[in-house]
Amino acid sequence: xxxxxxxxxxxxxxxxxxxxxxxxxxxxxxxxxxxxxxxxxxxxxxxxxxxxxxxxxxxxxxxxxxxxxxxxxxxxxxxxxxxxxxxxxxxxxxxxxxxxxxxxxxxxxxxxxxxxxxxxxxxxxxxxxxxxxxxxxxxxxxxxxxxxxxxxxxxxxxxxxxxxxxxxxxxxxxxxxxxxxxxxxxxxxxxxxxxxxxxxxxxxxxxxxxxxxxxxxxxxxxxxxxxxxxxxxxxxxxxxxxxxxxxxxxxxxxxxxxxxxxxxxxxxx
Numbered sequence: 001x002x003x004x005x006x007x008x009x010x011x012x013x014x015x016x017x018x019x020x021x022x023x024x025x026x027x028x029x030x031x032x033x034x035x036x037x038x039x040x041x042x043x044x045x046x047x048x049x050x051x052x053x054x055x056x057x058x059x060x061x062x063x064x065x066x067x068x069x070x071x072x073x074x075x076x077x078x079x080x081x082x083x084x085x086x087x088x089x090x091x092x093x094x095x096x097x098x099x100x101x102x103x104x105x106x107x108x109x110x111x112x113x114x115x116x117x118x119x120x121x122x123x124x125x126x127x128x129x130x131x132x133x134x135x136x137x138x139x140x141x142x143x144x145x146x147x148x149x150x151x152x153x154x155x156x157x158x159x160x161x162x163x164x165x166x167x168x169x170x171x172x173x174x175x176x177x178x179x180x181x182x183x184x185x186x187x188x189x190x191x192x193x194x195x196x197x198x199x200x201x202x203x204x205x206x207x208x209x210x211x212x213x214x215x216x217x218x219x220x221x222x223x224x225x226x227x228x229x230x231x232x233x234x235x236x237x238x239x240x241x242x243x244x245x246x247x248x249x250x251x252x253x254x255x256x257x258x259x260x261x262x263x264x265x266x267x268x269x
Contacts, residue, residue: 017085019083044260058078077102081105127234131201147265161235207259211261231246232246
């Protein structure tokens, strides 16, 4: 097993352990979700628009809440994730809800070996690309699955956020991709007090690396926006400034916390 495969296996095991904790956490509100609450936020809902009849590929879907929420909006949704435990949970939830959404468990880079359809929209959101070492390969997967004139829609935590230590007291990491960051953490963002100790591998990605990877794979950037808040209280020292909008208390609105973009694949000549 080469180092990259070892990293992915380490992360797969970690996300398998996280899944059951996340499912029971107040953070994910799974009981409310089962009763009809959407897991999607204002930012991505505004970008996605009318999904009725649209085919949507959701990359790195965890245990499927967003994928199933896309289905509730009328999309034909397919979710993909590395964690077999998460995908098993997503499939069980889909069956419980009577959803037609389907789910695939595999390494994202290997997805073309497991899925042989094209999609109107490829979607990914919040804490996804940091688990991938190479964005050029990632962007190639996005391009591969888009129909001509299809849209890639992305919402992600801003790379500036990942420069700080956990307490947001100092800059502890390089903005640019300097290779794997291997760390052991206790608990999880959804439940900091959970009885979990896990070693994970992540990579920081600058905006230029992200946008350049999409452009090099032939995608055209149609919209880009940065936001001075997070829709999730998943960091230390957050305060809710308005309902559903969180900032780091001592940093206020001084840093970007989220960005969003739309890119399109050129149509056939």
